[in-house]
Amino acid sequence: MRLLSDKISARISSKRRSRLAGPAVILLGLLLTGGLYAMFAPANGAASTANSDDVAKGRALFLVSCASCHGKNAEGIVTRRGHNHGPSLVGVGAAAVDFQVSTGRMPMAQPGVQALRKTPVFNSTEIRQLGAYVASLGPGPAVPSSSETDINGMSADEISRGGEFFRTNCTACHNFQGHGGAMPEGKFAPKIYEDTPRQIFEAMITGPQQMPVFADSVLSPQDKREIVGYIKAINSEPGYGGFSLGSLGPVSEGLFAWIVGIGVLVLAAIWIAAHTARSKKKVEADA
Template sequence: MRKLSTRRRHPLAGLVVLLTGLVVAGGLYAAFAPKPATAEAITSRDVEAGRQLFVIGCASCHGVNAEGIPTTRGNVYGPSLVGVGAAAVDFQVGTGRMPMAQTAPQAPKKEVEYNPEEVRQLAAFVASLAPGPAIPGDEYTDIDKASIADIREGGEIFRTNCTACHNSVGAGGAMPGGKYAPDIRDVTPVHLAEAMITGPQQMPVFSDEVITPEDKRNVIAYVKKLNSDPGYGGIGGGSLGPVVDGMFTWIIGIGGLAGFAIWIGAHGARVKKR
């Protein structure tokens, strides 16, 4: 310990700390950064491999040909997937929503059960049934290309189209019928784009005519910016909004004042005189 604290004063110590920090941060980034989507050609082998995975893992609810299975009550075990496209499969399986474990108002996110290769094959199989949206490429997800103005534009679009359900900072919120709009701050760019393109559950579909690919990229850049914002002073309170601020003011602020008043009452000059 002694040794460390003397070395800490070495003129180069600061530099060493800085460099170590940079290397660690760089390594972490490389390890966790989403890999660029490589437009690998889909082969009939992929489709066949996907079909086999599908029969085992998905057909019990969606049917062997993904045509959907109606229940006797008139709803479905699983809806038809004909025409939902590779994007929907990549989103649903890639976020762990599918395969759904049990019936619930909404398929929750969970541990992803298939490796990226298998997800690609499942997507290839479903995409082979009928045309549908493909897995979005760089034009949607390359957020490093977004300028400050683009991000601001993305913020506009986000506030107009998304905050009603996902809250102004993307923290999510409850919806009727035990459903909810999830927190989207940790979602990868590809899954963000896929959610907009496919509109899972109660979420509307934002087609490329409504929000262009470039604007989708700007929205994603904005959401990712929100995510990395340092916060501007004060206590975030989990970004839950004014309720937390109010609670904080109430309990700490008013509570503190009340406590102080009591203290004055107990220690004031008059008390001492007595």
């Protein structure tokens, strides 16, 4: 019996010394880790629940207006030089479609550094159908519900908390009043006070263009709702006089002070000096 046990131990030891033992253990560990993550990780997006009629109509609209840039199956198109002519839309979700199309950024009138806001091309029904088709391609953020974007009746505490979140996460690009600002490579953070509450919420969960995505682990849906409430609250306040200078903060204010303020002082000093010289000449002539 002991001899049999020694043979089995020797066989196991020889297998451990095999060249394939190390890669096999690593592969097993990766499979185990991936399986556990898939079981316990939170979902990244919601699966499509749209009816087949909306999906079919959305695909028809997509083929006419979007496929030239994003491909017939929304797989994206890469140019010969390796640039991204139109990114893949698989997994972006209905929320991304609703934001881009309802703000008129898509379809783009012409290629550029950044898609600009303009009058929407599609109506609300067509936007819903386009979103249904894109959502059917892969799970992604869904269009937020009315309860998530309803800011009516928000308390002062909620708006105050929204201001804290906004100043911490948003002002670096959009400035303190949400009027936007310049960014590298010819891009810019757009003004956001013109957007609807739903569009602002969608921007936070989809990260359009250079904007980061604020997942629920970073900002909860309630946090996002409070940010929306704060943005709408500060931009509904009346102006109390003076020049806003675009509400861009110390940059525009300092530029105004240097060019206009100091410029006026310089002109005044030149005028005073010139008139003083004329007065002295006149006195000398009279004498």
